[in-house]
Amino acid sequence: MTSTLNRPDITNPNTLPMNDDQRSIIGALRDFLKNEVEPGAAERDQTGEFPHDIVRGLGDLGIMGAQTPEEYGGSGLDTATFAMIIEEIAAVDGSLCLTVASHNSLCQGHILIGGTEEQKRTFLPDLATAKKLGAWGLTEPGSGSDSGGMQSRAAQQPDGSWILNxxxxxxxQGSVGGTYVVLARTDAAREGRGKNDGISAFVFNRDDVTGFSIGRKEDKLGLRSSDTAQLIFEDIHLPADALLGERGNAFKDVMRVLDGGRVGIAAMGLGLGRAAFEYAARYTLQREQFGRPIAHNQDISFRLADIDTKLDAARLLIRKAADLKDAGLNFTVPVARAKLYATTVGVEACDEAIQMLGGYGYIKEYPVERYWRDNRLTRIGEGTDEVQRLVISRDVLKRFAD
Ligand SMILES: Cc1cc2nc3c(=O)[nH]c(=O)nc-3n(C[C@H](O)[C@H](O)[C@H](O)COP(=O)(O)OP(=O)(O)OC[C@H]3O[C@@H](n4cnc5c(N)ncnc54)[C@H](O)[C@@H]3O)c2cc1C
Known part of the structure; x- marks a missing residue:
């Protein structure tokens, strides 16, 4: 990366200053989004069709292995650049954005954190180039926020292999995935370690196993062309080297994976909020009531000013978390703040946009209701608002306890 900073992008004055590499990556991505993604986004929202061709195109651009090192077929980008990429994709197609974010941060992120050299060489090149899509399975019907309560079990056999149920x-990517990282209990929690102890991670290619099937595909409020499905494991036989990371100790890797993932979800909340804000700003300048553009009512222009300011503040919180991650420093609390704030103001921006469009905001012909539906997930996935507040409040109470 060069350190030359260019002026912020003129089409989005709040974009953070970019270096030359970022400018060229974001420029190429914007062209691709404008030509290949934007034209069909509203229709895919209706049909729910998964955009395989577009994902392959993003693979060619290096976006599907954005942070995976070049030696494993990826682009080796830093987290700040990744957050910019995610914001751009979200501003055009929320569904595609969730696909890109989870494929990169969850599936590849976990392999990068917990994988042996051999596992990285086996799985990452196909993922980074989008030859295979990656899925990451933590949540279960009975365990969401409290993920340590999972019921999936993997039992080791005398020959070292595993049987997963x-x-x-x-x-x-549940039903369209090729490579899966899944969490299962392998051991009872050790005395005094809490119920998150005894959980292990496994990585495998779907084509290499039997006993793996897809349950229900979810019919969702938004993100309708992102694939969301139930995974069912019935006596899946996995080789000994499917174990990803240390036996019984996967939870610490899960927390690191989620910290990384939250940068992406925060940027997704921001990008969708930005799209709604930009649409509303243009609309209110064109729409006339009482003989003048509605934007010329101070109530509306001040609300636009507030949203503009909040989105920019969100971008800075995300950048702070991204920079700490890249510096190898602990960023758990900063990224919890970034996710909580960026997704809250992102959803607020969508809601305000609907209000500023009046009845038209409620109609599917206009994109802002889709932005709101898509963005609502960012306050839930990869740790709800409340889970972020748990992380932040624990830190606050610890800091001021003495
Ligand atoms: C579209 C979509 C995609 C997803 N993709 C993935 C994926 O790829 N991989 C994966 O593993 N999971 C995935 N998830 C699951 C997601 O991460 C969970 O839905 C989320 O973590 C919340 O869990 P839950 O739905 O079980 O809600 P619950 O944990 O049951 O929470 C319900 C409510 O209770 C609140 N609550 C819970 N505990 C507390 C507490 N201690 N204090 C205060 N409030 C609390 C929550 O904040 C929430 O408001 C996805 C979900 C969706 C909808």
Whole structure:
């Protein structure tokens, strides 16, 4: 990366200053989004069709292995650049954005954190180039926020191999995935370690196993062309080297994976909010009531000013978390703040946009209701608002306890 900073992008004055590499990546991505993604986004929202061709195109652009090192077929980008990429995609197609974010941060993210050299060489090149899509299975019907309560079990056999049983709920790329990272209990929690102890991670290609099936595909409020499905494991035989990371100790990797994932979900909330804000700003300048553009009512222009300011503040919180991650520093609390704030103001921006469009905001011909429906997930996935507040409040109470 060069350190030359260019002026912020003129089409979005709030974009953070970019270096030359970022400018060229974001420029190429914007062209692709404008030509290949934007034209069909509203229709895919209606049909729910998964955009395989578009995902392959993003693979060619290096976006599907954005943060995976070049030696494993990826682009090796830093987290700040990844957040910019996610914001751009979200501003055009929320469904596609969730696909890209989870494929990169969850599936590849976990392999990068917990994988052996051999596992990285086996799985990452196909994922980074979008030859295979990646899914990550933590959530179960009975365990969401409290993910340590999972019921899936993997039992080790005398020859070292594993037999996996159980199910996973709400898994992004669940039915279109090629490579799966899944969590299962392998051991009882050790004394004094809490119920998150004794959980292990496994990685496998779907084509290499039997006993794996897809349950229900979810019919969702938004993100309708992102694939969300239940995974069912019935005596899946996995080789000994499917174990990803340390036996019984996967939860610490899960927390790191989620920290990384939250940068992406925060940027997704921001991008969708930005799209709604930009649409509303243009609309209110064109729509006339009482003989003048509605934007010329101070109530509306001040609300636009507030949203503009909040979105920019969200972008800075995301950048702070991204920079701490790239510096190898602990970013758990900063990214919880970034996700909580960016997704809250992102959804607020969508809601305000609907209000500013009046009845038209409620009609599917206009995109803002889709932005709102898509964005509502960002306050739930990869840790709800309340889970972020748990993380932040624990830190606050610890800091001021003495
Ligand atoms: C579209 C979509 C895609 C997803 N993709 C994936 C994926 O790829 N992989 C994966 O593993 N999971 C995935 N998920 C699951 C997602 O991460 C969970 O839905 C989320 O973590 C919340 O869990 P839950 O739905 O079981 O809600 P619950 O945990 O049951 O929570 C219900 C409510 O209770 C609140 N609550 C719970 N505990 C507390 C507490 N201690 N204090 C205060 N409030 C609390 C929550 O904040 C929430 O408001 C996806 C979900 C959706 C909808």
């Amino acid at each position: 159980g199910s996973k709920n709400f898994i992004t």
